[in-house]
Each structure stands twice: as structure tokens, then as C-alpha cells.
Amino acid sequence: MVVAGARRGFWSGDGGLVTTARGAEVLDTPLLNKGMAFSPGERRALGLEGLLPSAVLSLDEQLARAYEQYHEQPTDLLKNVFLAMLQDNDEVLFYRLLGEHLREMLPVVYDPTVGEAIRRYSHEYRRPRGVYLSIDRPDRVAASLADLGLGAADVDLIVASDAEEILGIGDWGVGGIDIAVGKLAVYTAAAGIDPGRAIPVGLDVGTDNEDLLSDPAYVGNRHRRVRGPRYDEFIEAYVNAASTLFPNAMLHWEDFGPSNGRRILEKYRNRVCTFNDDMQGTGAITLGAVLGGLRVAGTRPRDQRIVVFGAGTAGVGIADQLRDAIVRDGAERDAATRQVWCIDQQGLLTDDMTDLRDFQVPYARPAREVTGWRREGRIGLAEVVAQVHPTILIGTSTVHGAFTEEIVREMARHVDRPIILPLSNPTERIEAMPSQLIPWTAGRGLICTGIPVPAVTYDGVTYSIGQANNALLYPGLGLGATVARAKTISDGMLAAAADAVASLADVRAPGASLLPEVDTLRSVSATVAVAVADRAAAEGLARATLTDTARQVQDAMWQPEYRPISAA
Ligand SMILES: NC(=O)c1ccc[n+]([C@@H]2O[C@H](COP(=O)([O-])OP(=O)(O)OC[C@H]3O[C@@H](n4cnc5c(N)ncnc54)[C@H](O)[C@@H]3O)[C@@H](O)[C@H]2O)c1
Ligand SMILES: O=C(O)C[C@H](O)C(=O)O
Numbered sequence: 001m002v003v004a005g006a007r008r009g010f011w012s013g014d015g016g017l018v019t020t021a022r023g024a025e026v027l028d029t030p031l032l033n034k035g036m037a038f039s040p041g042e043r044r045a046l047g048l049e050g051l052l053p054s055a056v057l058s059l060d061e062q063l064a065r066a067y068e069q070y071h072e073q074p075t076d077l078l079k080n081v082f083l084a085m086l087q088d089n090d091e092v093l094f095y096r097l098l099g100e101h102l103r104e105m106l107p108v109v110y111d112p113t114v115g116e117a118i119r120r121y122s123h124e125y126r127r128p129r130g131v132y133l134s135i136d137r138p139d140r141v142a143a144s145l146a147d148l149g150l151g152a153a154d155v156d157l158i159v160a161s162d163a164e165e166i167l168g169i170g171d172w173g174v175g176g177i178d179i180a181v182g183k184l185a186v187y188t189a190a191a192g193i194d195p196g197r198a199i200p201v202g203l204d205v206g207t208d209n210e211d212l213l214s215d216p217a218y219v220g221n222r223h224r225r226v227r228g229p230r231y232d233e234f235i236e237a238y239v240n241a242a243s244t245l246f247p248n249a250m251l252h253w254e255d256f257g258p259s260n261g262r263r264i265l266e267k268y269r270n271r272v273c274t275f276n277d278d279m280q281g282t283g284a285i286t287l288g289a290v291l292g293g294l295r296v297a298g299t300r301p302r303d304q305r306i307v308v309f310g311a312g313t314a315g316v317g318i319a320d321q322l323r324d325a326i327v328r329d330g331a332e333r334d335a336a337t338r339q340v341w342c343i344d345q346q347g348l349l350t351d352d353m354t355d356l357r358d359f360q361v362p363y364a365r366p367a368r369e370v371t372g373w374r375r376e377g378r379i380g381l382a383e384v385v386a387q388v389h390p391t392i393l394i395g396t397s398t399v400h401g402a403f404t405e406e407i408v409r410e411m412a413r414h415v416d417r418p419i420i421l422p423l424s425n426p427t428e429r430i431e432a433m434p435s436q437l438i439p440w441t442a443g444r445g446l447i448c449t450g451i452p453v454p455a456v457t458y459d460g461v462t463y464s465i466g467q468a469n470n471a472l473l474y475p476g477l478g479l480g481a482t483v484a485r486a487k488t489i490s491d492g493m494l495a496a497a498a499d500a501v502a503s504l505a506d507v508r509a510p511g512a513s514l515l516p517e518v519d520t521l522r523s524v525s526a527t528v529a530v531a532v533a534d535r536a537a538a539e540g541l542a543r544a545t546l547t548d549t550a551r552q553v554q555d556a557m558w559q560p561e562y563r564p565i566s567a568a
């Protein structure tokens with residue numbers, strides 16, 4: 001295997017690494033640096049003898065020190081900053097620490113703390129990570145990607161964000177690159193994506209966030225978001241450059257605004273290996289959670305009535321995948337679409353509305369169907385729940401507290417096991433907390449959230465709350481696509497991923513989580529990867545030959561271990 005970074009002075013040798021770097025350059029290269037773990041021989045050969053204290057420590061000893069330092073950080077934001085610095089210093093140690101304390105540290109490197117890190121990006125800035133592409137220099141896109149010094153076969157994955165809709169907190173301009181960094185950390189911790197073969201990209205198209213525009217410390221392009229043809233040309237330049245320079249890389253899109261996310265995916269999904277996490281990753285993991293819920297409820301996809309509150313990128317992405325699951329269960333496509341009710345800012349979406357987004361149109365209800373429904377300017381969630389008696393309620397609205405006690409009690413009155421998924425992130429945006437939903441449904445609610453939340457004990461039963469976050473899905477999807485060298489990401493590959501996740505949750509015990517536990521992310525991702533790669537092969541989309549997929553997936557997983565390093 002080639003280790004990315006060859007042009008940065010290192011590549012893989014016989015079971016180890018070989019480098020032309022010497023002295024401080026070795027210590028300053030996070031994928032080479034082992035801190036105090038260089039052996040005396042390596043110190044001599046690499047010119048480090050005078051640059052390090054005498055002791056030689058093992059990875060485990062450094063791990064213990066790093067864990068102690070982590071705990072000395074007083075806030076989650078400072079813990080996040082500490083981990084970012086560790087990653088910039090010694091990447092093996094960072095991933096080992098993260099992997100050993102995944103449940104504790106995932107909320108710090110990823111959601112919800114990553115939201116705080118993004119807001120504070122320009123103020124907490126210490127050093128760059130990733131590639132910063134500017135809409136003001138469209139002709140420099142390819143050159144900027146080439147600045148990393150990576151070769152055509154060196155890259156498996158690129159995560160890019162234009163930061164228009166970061167989580168549920170809106171436009172955060174250049175700071176949005178940290179969502180790409182956070183997603184990649186999860187890719188590696190969960191699925192062993194080689195961190196030297198993955199690139200975070202910030203697409204800086206400006207920002208409409210007034211606070212950023214007037215902040216003297218802001219480090220991004222200080223102008224409004226560019227939209228229209230110039231934006232599209234910039235995206236085109238990015239896709240062309242990325243897929244030409246790195247033809248094996250999957251292009252992952254993260255946290256784009258609703259007017260761009262779907263449009264971009266539709267434009268490129270049959271041309272390159274690409275995937276929108278908020279639409280497709282979220283849709284598939286939510287389907288996984290729903291399938292777990294249906295196993296408990298003892299019902300089938302085609303029996304469901306689904307209300308989606310917040311019909312944006314994620315909400316409609318979820319609607320699409322739930323509709324497709326109903327179709328796979330035997331329903332006609334139109335009938336399956338009619339089993340979904342979408343609500344957005346203008347209330348229940350109906351076909352007499354003139355301001356619907358194109359992707360909302362298929363879900364608009366016939367206006368005549370709702371003539372007698374109560375309106376207070378619009379048909380709100382309470383009325384839809386009262387009329388429809390949904391079996392599944394999804395929250396992707398960013399409206400904190402939107403699932404009120406009255407609404408939830410009304411839903412639970414008509415359904416034995418209501419499936420309620422308040423998925424908005426981060427914590428301050430969630431539609432309702434499980435600690436409220438469980439008592440409001442007298443323990444009958446089947447609940448998952450997007451953020452990690454503690455278990456809830458009610459009436460003697462402890463309810464584990466599954467995290468229906470796309471983090472349970474995209475790492476395995478990316479690994480599977482990498483192993484298969486998939487040409488494109490198909491709907492069938494997403495459905496296979498959802499089925500694989502759902503199959504791993506043991507939902508039999510009362511209060512059991514509908515999804516596998518976050519601690520098992522690595523094995524979940526491996527299972528998802530096998531399902532995705534096999535599906536790609538079955539659909540004729542694999543460019544690699546799969547002989548023993550499970551073995552190939554295991555072999556492809558990067559391990560956070562110090563490798564012997566020799567001087568070239
Ligand atoms: N759990 C996960 O894995 C996951 C994945 C993706 C997104 N999300 C979360 O879902 C939320 C939405 O993300 P998105 O990317 O779809 O954003 P988005 O902006 O595309 O969608 C949000 C939608 O909610 C609508 N909305 C706002 N206020 C509303 C109201 N009062 N009533 C009804 N609808 C309202 C908006 O008009 C918009 O259409 C975010 O909080 C995000 O963090 C979670
Ligand atoms: O990033 C996350 O935690 C999930 C999702 O992609 C989101 O935008 O909220």
C-alpha cells in the first residue's frame with residue numbers, strides 16, 4: 001500500500017515507513033511523528049537525538065498522558081481544541097485516544113461540540129487543516145488541491161462543505177471546514193479510513209452571517225455568499241479538479257443549503273462517485289432506526305403514516321428513503337408517497353402552494369384533502385398529528401421544543417408504539433428530549449435522536465436512546481465504496497447500508513436502543529462496508545474485484561499504530 005504523503009517525504013516500506021525527512025520536519029509531520037516513542041535507533045537515523053528528552057515511551061504510556069491532559073481541559077470547547085492540536089501533532093496518538101474513548105470523545109470532536117468549534121473558528125484558530133478553496137480564485141482550484149502534494153492514487157475520500165447550513169446553526173463561512181474535519185475524524189475512528197488518504201475541503205463562497213462579516217478576527221472571504229452561475233462554475237471547477245487529480249476519491253458533500261445540496265448531488269451523482277451526507281446518509285440511518293422500530297412494533301413499512309417536520313435537505317432525504325422502503329414492501333410509488341406528510345415553515349405542504357421547493361413538490365398533499373382542517377394561518381404540526389394519526393414522527397426542523405407534550409400525547413393516543421425521531425442538531429435545536437418523550441408516551445415511544453443523549457429510566461425500565469446520526473452510516477459507506485472502488489453511489493448501496501445497520505441492533509429487550517451502540521461503531525462500519533461493497537459489485541458499479549469482501553474490508557482499515565520508520 002502507498003501511504004499518502006509520498007511527496008511530503010514518506011511512503012510505506014516493508015511493514016513500516018520510509019522517509020526523506022529529518023529532524024524537526026519529522027516531528028512536524030503528524031503522520032510521522034511518534035512523540036517520545038521513537039526508538040534510539042530511529043532517533044539516530046532521523047536526526048532526532050538532540051531534539052527529544054531521553055526517555056523512550058510506548059504508545060500506551062503516551063496515551064495515558066494524553067488522556068490525563070484531555071481531562072485537564074475545563075470545557076468541551078477546550079477539549080475539542082486540545083484534540084485538534086493532538087491531531088496536528090501526532091495523528092496515531094490522536095486516533096488511538098479517540099478510538100479507545102469513542103463514547104466519551106465523539107461528542108467533543110463531532111456533534112454537538114463541533115458546532116461550537118465552528119462558531120469560534122476564527123478566534124480559536126491555531127493552524128490550518130485541509131484545503132481552502134476560494135470562489136475569488138476559481139482558476140486556482142486545481143492548483144490549491146495539488147498543494148497537498150498527493151498523487152493520483154493517494155486519495156480515497158474528500159469531504160467538502162460550503163458551510164451554508166452547518167448542522168442546525170446556519171451559515172458559518174470558512175469555519176465550516178471544521179465539519180469536514182470532524183466528519184473525517186469519524187470516518188477514520190469508525191471505519192479506518194486512512195487519514196493520510198482523506199482531505200477536508202472548505203469551499204469559501206463568502207458568508208451572509210453578519211456577525212462574521214463584521215468580526216475583525218474573521219479569516220474567511222469577507223463578502224456575501226456568491227450565488228448563481230459563479231457559484232455553479234466554482235462547484236464545477238471543484239468537481240472537475242478533484243475527480244481529475246484524484247480519480248479514486250469519493251466526493252462527500254456536507255451541510256450545504258437546501259437550494260444547493262440536492263441540485264449538486266443530482267448533477268453529479270451519475271458522473272462521479274459522490275454522496276450527500278445530509279440527504280442520503282441521514283435518510284439511510286433514519287431508515288435503519290425505523291426498521292428497528294418496526295421490529296419492536298411488529299408492523300411493516302407499508303402500514304406506516306409518516307409526518308416529517310422540517311422539509312429541507314435532511315427531511316426530504318429521509319422522506320425519499322422511507323418512501324422507497326414502502327415501495328420495496330410492495331406499495332406503488334404514488335401510494336407510498338401519499339403515506340408521507342411534510343411540514344415546513346408554511347405549514348403542511350399542499351399542492352396549491354406557489355413557494356414549494358422543487359424537491360418538496362412530490363410530497364405536497366392535494367389541497368382538497370385538507371379543506372376542513374384547522375388553520376392558524378397555516379396547518380400546523382398539532383393539526384396534522386390530530387388528523388393523520390402518524391405512526392412515525394420525524395424532526396428535522398431545527399426548531400427546539402417543536403414536539404410539545406400536547407402533540408406527543410395526541411400521537412401516542414392513537415398508536416401503540418409511536419416512533420418519534422427528533423433529529424435536529426446540535427442540542428439547542430432538538431425538537432424534544434427523550435427524557436420528555438418517554439413519560440409523555442408512557443414508555444411506549446420508540447425514540448432516537450441525532451445528538452448523543454443519556455439513557456432514560458421510567459417506571460422501572462431503562463431506555464437506551466439510539467443515536468440516529470449519519471455517523472453510524474457514512475463511515476461504512478465510504479469504506480465500502482473505497483474497497484469496491486465504486487463508480488457511483490446508488491440508491492441500492494444506501495438501502496444495503498440501512499439494512500446492515502438495522503440488522504445489528506438487538507431490539508428484543510424492553511427499552512433497547514433501535515440502533516447499535518456508538519461503542520460498536522467500528523464493527524458496525526465494517527458490516528456496512530461489506531454490504532455496500534457487495535451491493536456495488538452486484539449492480540456492476542465496482543471497479544475493484546471482490547474475492548473475499550469481508551477480508552478486503554478488514555485489510556483496508558487503517559490501524560492507529562506506530563510503525564517503524566527508517567531513513568531514506
Ligand atoms: N441526525 C442526523 O444525522 C442529521 C443529519 C442531517 C441533518 N440533521 C439536522 O436536521 C436539521 C435540518 O438540517 P437540514 O440540513 O435539513 O437543514 P435545512 O435548512 O435544509 O432544513 C430545515 C428545514 O426546516 C424548516 N423549518 C424551519 N423552521 C420551521 C418551522 N418553524 N416549522 C417547520 N419547518 C421549519 C426550514 O424551512 C427547512 O426547510 C438540522 O438541525 C441538522 O442538524 C440531522
Ligand atoms: O453532523 C451531524 O451531527 C449530523 C448531520 O450531518 C447534521 O448536519 O446535523
Ligand SMILES: [Mg+2]
Pocket residue numbers: 167254255277278
Ligand atoms: Mg450535516
